Amino acid sequence: ATSTLASRPLTGHLIYQCGGIDKRTIEKFEKEAAELGKGSFKYAWVLDKLKAERERGITIDIALWKFETPRYYVTVIGRSRSP
Template sequence: MDNKEKVRINIVVIGQANSGKSTTTAHLLYKLGGIGKDVIERLEKEAYEANWPSFKYAWVLDKLKGERERGATIDISMSKFETNKYNCTVIDAPGHREYIRNMINYWWF
């Protein structure tokens, strides 16, 4: 099936702060083959060295220095992957009240 025949799926992951949105989303992307094992191994090492060992998956999406220092998503991040039938876009949104404006501004424009 070529790209013209594939169904497009857009997913936005929203929820309460510290509920595991980034971790779950990145783990799903990894399991579906959208992220290589080498990337996860590198981030696992970086997260351990930064004393955030459980954030290896979250750091796939949380790339900003401030996000990694605070342990919280500040801005949206978008990832794409495809399967035999679907072209998928996944957007990870911030959950903290002070950063929700970033998500709203993204969708407004």
């Protein structure tokens, strides 16, 4: 895994494309991100559970996503970045 800023939106997009989160939720994130002038953050916010995480652009708590595709069981673990 990478610790770059690109990993959060990439991971969020992967979760969405694999069916781990529904389109309505992504549309909600897209609207909220646009209202804050952060339109490109919609996929990054998939891993952010806390409002403070979205505002600061970092993962504060460990994020855990589990979902399945027709072929795989997937577990995604997100962790906070070191300063």
